[in-house]
Amino acid sequence: MKRASRKFASAIFLLLWIVGATAGNAVGQSERPLRVAWSSISSSQVILWVAHEAGLFKKYGVAAELVYIPSGPLIIQAMLAREIDIAQTAAPAVVAANLSGANLVVAAGINNTFVYSFRVRSGIKTVGDLKGKKIGVTRIGADSHTAVVFALKKWGLDPDRDVTVLQLGGQPEILAALQTGIVDAGPLSYPQAGRARQLGISELADIGGLGIPYQGTAIVMRREQIETSRELMLRFMKGMVEGIYLYLNREEFAMSVIGKYSRIKDRELLAETYRINGQRYLEKIPYPTIAGVQNIIEQLALKNPKAKQARPEQFIDSSLVAELEQSGFIRQVSGAREVMGR
Template sequence: MKWKLLAACIVALTLLLPLSRSQAQEKLRFSYSSTNVVNAPWWMAKDKGFFKKHGMDPELLFIGSTTVSVQSLIAGDVQFGNATGGGIASANAGGGNLVLVSCFINTLPYQLVVSPSIKTAADLKGKAVGVSRFGSASDTAARFLVKSLGLTPGKDVPILQVGGGIERVSALRTGKIAALSASPGVMALAEGVEYRILADTGNVSEKLLFPYICGATTKSFLASNRDLIKRATMAMIEGTHYFKQNKAETKKIVAKYSRQNNEKYLEEGWDVTARLLERVPYVTMEGAESQVKEVLANRPGVPLKTQDIVDNGLVAEIEKSGFIDTVYRGK
C-alpha cells in the first residue's frame, strides 16, 4: 500500500511540475516612462527577482513619456505599464479602454526651478517654463505650480515641450527657458547652473493629489489575466518594501537604470521617494477625480467618470489577504 501511495504521489508531482515551470515562465511586457528614481518599484521588482518569484518572466521596457506609454498599452505593445491618472483619463476620453489598478506614489514631488533673476511671480510672467511633453506629469506639475503663484499657464507663462529632466536643465543653462518643473534629484545634476526654487508642490497650501507612479493595463487584459496582474502588483509591493529597507543596494539599482552615478542625485532621490512610496498602493480617488474633471473641461460632453479609470479591487484583495502585512513584518 505504501509503495502504491508513493507511486501515486510521484505521478502527481510529475504532472504538477511542468505547470509550475510554465507558470514561472509566463511572459509579461512592462514599461516605465522615466529614468527618475520614482520609478523604482518596477526596477526593484525586476532586479531583485520579485516578478519571477510570482511566476513571471518579465521584459521591462523604457518608454520615454506617459503619453507614449499609454499609447503602447492601447496598442498592446506592453501589457502592464506606468501611467498617470491624467494620462489614463485623457486616453479613455478619446475612446481608450485603460484602467489604473495600483498607485505607488499619489502626488507629484516637483519643484518650479527658475533662473536666479526671477525672485517673484511677477518676474516669471511672460517667461517660458519647460516640461517634457504636454499632458505629462512634468506638465501637470508645472501648470499646478504656476497657478499656485496666481498666474495662468499658457497665458501669463508660456509652456514649452523640451524633453526629460537633463534636457530641461540644459535649456535653462542656455536661456531657452527661464524655468522648469523638476522631479526628485534632477537639480543635483545641474552642476554649474545657477537657479532658485520659486515653488514646491510640498509647500503649497493645497496638497496636490495626483495618481503619479501607477500600474495600468487595458480593461480587456485585466479581465482575462486578472491573476497575472495581481501577481505583478504583489511583486511591485515587495519591490517597494525592498527599496525602503535597503538603501545602499537600492541606490546601485537606481544608478543602473538612471545611468547616473552622481551621489547627491542618488541620495536626494532616494530620500524623497522613500517618503512618498505607498505601503498599500491604492489609487487616490480624489486625485483621479480631479484629473477626470481637468480632461472633461477640455472635452465637454464626454461620458467619463472616475470609476471608469480606476479599479482598486486587486489592491483590496491583496491587502485583505494579509500579504502586505507579512511583507512588512519581514516574514
C-alpha cells in the first residue's frame, strides 16, 4: 500500500512537473519579442521608430525588438527564414518572393508613393543629360533602385541602356558618392536629401511627385500570422496607427526621434524632414495601394513570366487596417485635432 502511494505521489509529481514546464514554455513563447525589421535610414521608416520610442507597442501589450537590415530583399530572406516576424519595407521584394512560393502580405501602406528626391551633380540640368551617366542606388532590387527604374521610364529613358546603375549600400553612401563624383545622380530620401541641398547638390525631380502609384514603405507580415495570431498582429498595428497621429501632432518629439535614428542634430534638416514626410508622403489611414502593387507586378512581369498572371489582391491583406477603422480606433487616436496635410 505504501509502495502504491509512493508510486501515485511520484506520478502526480511528474505530471505537475510536465504541466509546469509546458506552461513555462508557453509563457516564454508569448513573451518573446516580435523582431521587427526596418530597411533604411530615412524618413520613410519614421513611424515605426516613433511608435517604438513612444512606447506604443508596450501600451498595447506587444514586446517589439527593432532590427536594422538595409535592404528589402535581405529583409524578406530573413522573414522567410523566420528570423524576422514583421518588416517595414517596400513591396517589390514581397511580390517577387511570393511569385517564388512565399506567402507574405502587405498589411499596411505607410507611404503609397516613392519618397525620393532625385539629386544630381552640377552639369545635369535636364532629364536628357542623364544619358551615359552613373546613378547610385542602395541595392539592385531595393526600393531606391525601383524608384530609379520607374522615374527613368517615365522620362522616356531605358534603365538598362541609357545609364549605368551602381549599388552602394545605403542612403549615406549614395550622398557620399554624389559628393565625390563616383556617381552623377541618385535617389535620396529625407533627411539625406536635405543634406544634399545644403551641399549644393540640386534636385532634378521629386520622384514621389511624378504621379506614379507605388507601394512604398509597407508593413509586411506572413499571411499565417494574421490568421493564427490575429490579436497580436492587431495590437501591433494599433501601435503603428497611433504612431502616425503621434508623429503628426507632436512635432518636437518626432524630430527628436528622426535625429536619434539618423544621427543628425541639424535642426533645419530635421524640421524639413518632418514637414516633407508629413505633407507629401505619409498615409493617414494606412491602407495599401492596389494600383501601386499592380505597377510593381507589371515591372516584374518584364523578366518574370509568373507575374503576368498575378493580381495585386494576392499580395495584400488590409483586414487589420479595415478592422481598426471600422471599430472606430483610428477616429479615436486621430482625435479632433487638426492633422498636418489636411
